[in-house]
Amino acid sequence: MVRKRRTELPGGGESSESQEAGGEQGSGAQRPPPQQQKQGGGGGVVQRPPPLQQQHGGGRGGGYEGGGRGYAPQPQYGSRGGYGEVRSLASTSSQTAEPTPQQVAQQIEQISLQQEASSSQVVQLAPASSKWVRFPLRPGKGSLGIRCVVKANHFFAQLPDKDLHQYDVSITPEVASRGVNRAVMEQLVRLYQESHLGKRLPAYDGRKSLYTAGPLPFVTKEFRITLVDEDDGPGGARRERDFKVVIKLAARADLHHLGMFLQGRQADAPQEALQVLDIVLRELPTTRYFPVGRSFYAPIFGRRQTLGDGLESWRGFYKSIRPTQMGLSLNNDMCSTAFIEPLPVIEFVTQLLNRNVSARPLSDADRVEIKKALRGVKVEVTHRGNMRRKYRISGLTSQTARELTFPVDERGTMKSVVEYFWETYGFAIQHIQWPCLQVGNQQRPNYLPMEFCKIVEGQRYSKSLKKEQITALQRVTCQRPSETEKDILQTVRQNAYADDLYAKEFGIKISEKLASVEARILPAPRKMVNGGTVKSWICINFSSDVRDSVARGFCTELAQMCQISGMEFNIDPVLPATSARPDQVERVLKARFHEAMTELQPPGKELDLLIVILPDNNGSLYGM
Structure with a gap:
């Protein structure tokens, strides 16, 4: 297919x-x-x-x-x-x-x-160059291989x-x-x-x-x-x-x-x-x-x-x-x-922070991570029975539900969120030390306790995934x-x-x-008569997950396997394998290249092979 x-x-x-x-x-x-x-x-x-x-x-x-x-x-x-x-x-x-x-x-x-x-006027006024454009003809259909018929995902x-x-x-x-x-x-x-x-x-x-x-x-x-x-x-x-x-x-x-x-x-x-x-x-x-x-x-x-x-x-x-x-x-x-999983917001935050959130108060770093993950997400309230009104989260409050107050009438009478939900809906907020979700606009915001909100189903996650999540998705x-x-x-x-x-x-x-x-099944490529030659090579490791010893072991095994396969491969690199941060790729590549050119003799000799170990989740390095 x-x-x-x-x-x-x-x-x-x-x-x-x-x-x-x-x-x-x-x-x-x-x-x-x-x-x-x-x-x-x-x-x-x-x-x-x-x-x-x-x-x-x-x-x-x-x-x-x-x-x-x-x-x-x-x-x-x-x-x-x-x-x-x-x-x-x-x-x-x-x-x-x-x-x-x-x-x-x-x-x-x-x-x-x-x-x-x-349309006819446009054709008449077209530049002379466009009139004489000739597309190259197809040189012909291939004939090499065994003919067959396959199924394509076209209807x-x-x-x-x-x-x-x-x-x-x-x-x-x-x-x-x-x-x-x-x-x-x-x-x-x-x-x-x-x-x-x-x-x-x-x-x-x-x-x-x-x-x-x-x-x-x-x-x-x-x-x-x-x-x-x-x-x-x-x-x-x-x-x-x-x-x-x-x-x-x-x-x-x-x-x-x-x-x-x-x-x-x-x-x-x-x-x-x-x-x-x-x-x-x-x-x-x-x-x-x-x-x-x-x-x-x-x-x-x-x-x-x-x-x-x-x-x-x-x-x-x-x-x-x-x-x-x-x-x-x-x-x-x-x-x-x-x-995004359609979970209660409390459960979503628990999975996000990967710990028991009720054991200790949220830190400033926790608040930043929660706000980043939930901003723009649509939730529905669960404390009003069948009236499941939906809101889009605009942020988190800086105060907890117990500390947050707001005016409830035109006279400026102030009440806390905890008091309001108890007197209005008969619900006692359990996570009073947590911030509230802020929905609506800045001029007239609503404050919703997290425990009374559930994420609406069907919202695609558009932010960057972790490398483990990318691997799971590809699987x-x-x-x-x-x-x-x-x-x-x-x-x-x-x-x-x-x-x-x-x-x-x-x-x-x-x-x-x-x-x-x-379709045509092409014949297998012919095996090379003589193996290639690699006499000068170096290795640079940009992955923090790969230790130096593992990188050196990989290079040694690669050289040995190439020798077994019939290649003339120098077992020793021009320079020892080195590690560097992904954000320094251009500087490190230039530096190691100049060092290798200095070591190579006679002058003017070039590297035969450069081995680069990339991190799993940094696609930007593929453009270097």
């Missing part, structure tokens, strides 16, 4: 999701507002990846390439925000008459003609025969959360799909673009949506937010050029068309799983293993539409990454090709593209069988 293993490791530049965690009244101790204001807030959010921006592989002459992946914010599992009721109003300008279907068709045709005219896709349209979407007021944007559009489609949207099921990228398999019955239209957030459960205070949504025709996505490229009659892959197909196929998985970049994770994929320090590995899958020599295909692969991804094939096929069956409403709407059909690809 031909495939690439994908392992997502944190710290690779992925951004975090943004969540409005306004200072709602409710779960924790809270400073009263100076005056009553309409409260904002954000429900749970589901992140969607940014539109595809990098170049795809898969030219006519080349083999298939596994694509790179984008990175994105922290996802949340499950529903897209927990919005209950929706009250909305669709309207156009009061002074503008509703266009007839004939007028809409004429306007769409005019836009298409303008695009064709502008052939049928190019849809649809008239795709792109619409610009403007949501006011603007919010940074893709989840809120999706909730707005989700409810808009639910209310107006059968009427104003002409029974179309659009695909939305979470930002500014909407795609449909055919024109909508308008060129531009304004909708008004009211979201009612019932995140607190039955009986909770509900927050209403009004949004204005404007949908405007922007362009038509041309699938003809993609078909020409797949037939080898066009040099460049039309990225816009591929992007639309990717967005369509991501719609349904985004609602079912935890999206991270171009991958999707969920506990149902199994192999959920503890990594230590309150982290665990989750399995998932990666997918992307790719143009190949054999046509359009869906690249599907398995992957793993680290998530999870190691499996036999037959096992990987089984997992990939099971993932495709679970996605059920034949029943995907969005795939049906856009006419995309995905095969459930692995693609068969012609």
Whole structure:
């Protein structure tokens, strides 16, 4: 089976999701507002990846390439925000008459003609150098080796025969959360799909673009949506937010050029068309799983293993539409990454510090480590029954729960957090010597005792992992090709593209069988007649885990094994093996090189071999 293993490791530049965690009244101790204001807030959010921006592989002459992946914010599992009721109003300008279907068709045709005219002008005004560019032809297909057929983790896709349209979407007021944007559009489609949207099921990228398999019955239209957030459960205070949504025709996505490229009659892959197909196929998985970049994770994929320090590995899958020599295909692969375990915060801190936290008070170093690990993590309160309001941690208080006080009314009456929770909820705080979690904004913070908070499931860990955790995560991804094939096929069956409403709407059909690809088993390389020669060599150890005696022993055994294998290998190095810190690599390499050049005779002789022992967790040295 031909495939690439994908392992997502944190710290690779992925951004975090943004969540409005306004200072709602409710779960924790809270400073009263100076005056009553309409409260904002954000429900749970589901992140969607940014539109595809990098170049795809898969030219006519080349083999298939596994694509790179984008990175994105922290996802949340499950529903897209927990919005209950929706009250909305669709309207156009009061002074503008509703266009007839004939007028809409004429306007769409005019836009298409303008695009064709502008594109032809661009071709005519192109620089002379671009007209005469000729791509080098493939020298031919290889013939060496034994021919065979292998299975690849690609699933052939049928190019849809649809008239795709792109619409610009403007949501006011603007919010940074893709989840809120999706909730707005989700409810808009639910209310107006059968009427104003002409029974179309659009695909939305979470930002500014909407795609449909055919024109909508308008060129531009304004909708008004009211979201009612019932995140607190039955009986909770509900927050209403009004949004204005404007949908405007922007362009038509041309699938003809993609078909020409797949037939080898066009040099460049039309990225816009591929992007639309990717967005369509991501719609349904985004609602079912935890999206991270171009991958999707969920506990149902199994192999959920503890990594230590309150982290665990989750399995998932990666997918992307790719143009190949054999046509359009869906690249599907398995992957793993680290998530924060959904533990009570007290238990998470115990694992993080790796000791009995109740034995002695937290030190300043402990507080710094806890704050670093929990900042930005979403938690839910447990002291209010079914009303599990969620908050995002912004920091830790400098005072303990027993010492921390705040005003409880406009007269400035002060109470401690311990007193407040006892009088308001009837709970006695056990860890009174611990700091509280601070949530909400700085102007109106909430204070939550750690023992009444639990980490919300489905939050990817984006910080750097320890080397032991990296090793454990890599071990999870190691499996036999037959096992990987089984997992990939099971993932495709679970996605059920034949029943995907969005795939049906856009006419995309995905095969459930692995693609068969012609391959060749190359003959083994010929054995060298004579062994190589290494007369001058040195060794530098940058790993603190490898003792000097172990490094010297390794070098001696390496020299002996090379001699046994037929090489002429000097058993003694030019300089004794030495150790150095990883942050001094450049200086040490230069110094040892000059020392070796001084020792070598005659002058001008070069080193044959430099052995460098690297630390396990310092990838930066690979670029030296």
